[in-house]
Amino acid sequence: MPDIIAGSAGEFYKFRDLKPIILSDGPAGLSIIRDYFIDENGNAQSTSGKFPDSTLEIIPDDAKPSLSFLFLNIPEGVKFHHQYTTAIPIATAYAQSWNIEICSKD
Numbered sequence: 001m002p003d004i005i006a007g008s009a010g011e012f013y014k015f016r017d018l019k020p021i022i023l024s025d026g027p028a029g030l031s032i033i034r035d036y037f038i039d040e041n042g043n044a045q046s047t048s049g050k051f052p053d054s055t056l057e058i059i060p061d062d063a064k065p066s067l068s069f070l071f072l073n074i075p076e077g078v079k080f081h082h083q084y085t086t087a088i089p090i091a092t093a094y095a096q097s098w099n100i101e102i103c104s105k106d
Helices: 053-058 064-070 091-097
Strands: 035-038 044-046 080-082
Touching: none
Parallel strands: none
Antiparallel strands: 035 044, 035 080
């Protein structure tokens, strides 16, 4: 498994052999990419693309090559990864309960 959290916004800096702290929390669980693959540069890429393929229909043919990076292009032979993207119960649900006893449980 790669040492990355695909889709997280909090991995900032790697230094020598120290592992970075990766922040990936969102308002209702984890803010990460659920399904992804690792590209030839070691970067995580979503399996869903940035835009649906139907968007290609409205793009003029001469513009498609310069915008190809926006659409899904999964190379053959890559390994797909899946990670769960929801953490329940979430902290905001605890906080909104106003129940100190529930909030202080381990």
